[in-house]
Amino acid sequence: MSNVAIFDTRTDAKIPLESPLAYAYRRFGAPAATARSRVTLRERPFLGHLILRGGAIVLDEAVREVLGISLPGEPQGLVLDAEGERSIQWLSPDEWLVIVPGGEEFTLENRLREALAGAHFAISNVSGGQTLVELEGEAARELLMKSVIYDVHPSHFPVGKGVTTVFAKTTVILRRPSDARWELVVRRSFADYTYRWLLDAGEAHDIGVER
Amino acid sequence: MFNIHCPYCGELREEEEFHPKGQAHIARPADPAACTDEEWGDYLFFRDNPRGIHHELWVHAVGCRKFFNITRHTVSYEILETYKMGEQPSFTAEYPQGGSDAAAMHPAQVAQQAGVHA
Numbered sequence: 001m002s003n004v005a006i007f008d009t010r011t012d013a014k015i016p017l018e019s020p021l022a023y024a025y026r027r028f029g030a031p032a033a034t035a036r037s038r039v040t041l042r043e044r045p046f047l048g049h050l051i052l053r054g055g056a057i058v059l060d061e062a063v064r065e066v067l068g069i070s071l072p073g074e075p076q077g078l079v080l081d082a083e084g085e086r087s088i089q090w091l092s093p094d095e096w097l098v099i100v101p102g103g104e105e106f107t108l109e110n111r112l113r114e115a116l117a118g119a120h121f122a123i124s125n126v127s128g129g130q131t132l133v134e135l136e137g138e139a140a141r142e143l144l145m146k147s148v149i150y151d152v153h154p155s156h157f158p159v160g161k162g163v164t165t166v167f168a169k170t171t172v173i174l175r176r177p178s179d180a181r182w183e184l185v186v187r188r189s190f191a192d193y194t195y196r197w198l199l200d201a202g203e204a205h206d207i208g209v210e211r
Numbered sequence: 212m213f214n215i216h217c218p219y220c221g222e223l224r225e226e227e228e229f230h231p232k233g234q235a236h237i238a239r240p241a242d243p244a245a246c247t248d249e250e251w252g253d254y255l256f257f258r259d260n261p262r263g264i265h266h267e268l269w270v271h272a273v274g275c276r277k278f279f280n281i282t283r284h285t286v287s288y289e290i291l292e293t294y295k296m297g298e299q300p301s302f303t304a305e306y307p308q309g310g311s312d313a314a315a316m317h318p319a320q321v322a323q324q325a326g327v328h329a
């Protein structure tokens with residue numbers, strides 16, 4: 001076990017929790033999906049986000065043991081578990097993003113630290129700093145084409161790929177876990193901006209927001 | 212707008228994701244205390260401004276956030292190659308068509324400098 005002070009950021013105390021988009025919903029509204037909607041937006045707040053840093057080989061062993069999925073070794077790789085609930089994404093040659101259902105991240109962090117004992121690594125819990133926004137529907141790709149500089153054509157962006165790129169005037173981690181669904185990992189402080197941009201750009205596609 | 216090949220991401224990415232960081236291959240003096248003022252000043256402030264092949268340090272700021280090197284032609288602006296930290300360029304002033312012998316570096320050495328292994 002490494003000599004690092006860690007603590008569970010989730011408490012049992014009755015503190016009202018608000019998603020990073022809570023203010024944007026109140027201030028800018030959330031148009032409901034209709035039959036005409038060609039794209040829907042859904043936030044998946046309060047997930048557990050961990051950043052793993054270290055050597056690919058030792059991290060891969062630990063992740064296989066603890067999470068049961070392998071670490072994507074190739075650039076732009078994204079690996080999901082059988083249920084599609086847990087994912088690991090390549091961010092840079094020594095950095096990976098792990099997203100797990102909310103509440104699991106502290107146990108996972110502890111188990112990874114145990115499995116990695118002695119190795120040179122770092123794990124940061126960044127759950128509070130970012131949120132996940134999903135886009136689904138036939139116009140999702142068109143909407144992304146207006147928003148990101150990366151080529152999102154299926155021939156260039158197959159399922160199982162994820163990149164960090166420029167979105168409007170900010171950055172996002174863009175991933176494609178399945179054929180129809182795109183995921184955007186956005187910074188909490190830019191969640192409002194991203195949401196408003198998506199509503200505006202999605203107006204032409206009658207974007208609907210599922211809450 | 213043009214594309215730059217990131218050696219760490221292994222693909223061409225838009226220029227907007229990158230940021231230039233000046234001249235590459237500047238070695239910090241091993242013993243700064245033993246430097247003369249002139250040597251230290253040269254290291255800190257003086258940079259080459261060649262007409263032709265120039266080696267530059269760039270960072271994939273929005274992306275993998277790794278630093279890497281670019282060999283660029285300052286007249287045509289052509290990017291001749293991009294290579295990882297710790298590697299040597301194959302295009303140099305002596306070898307403007309590429310194929311500098313110095314380019315051969317042991318892969319393990321490169322991997323270590325790139326921080327790939329624990």
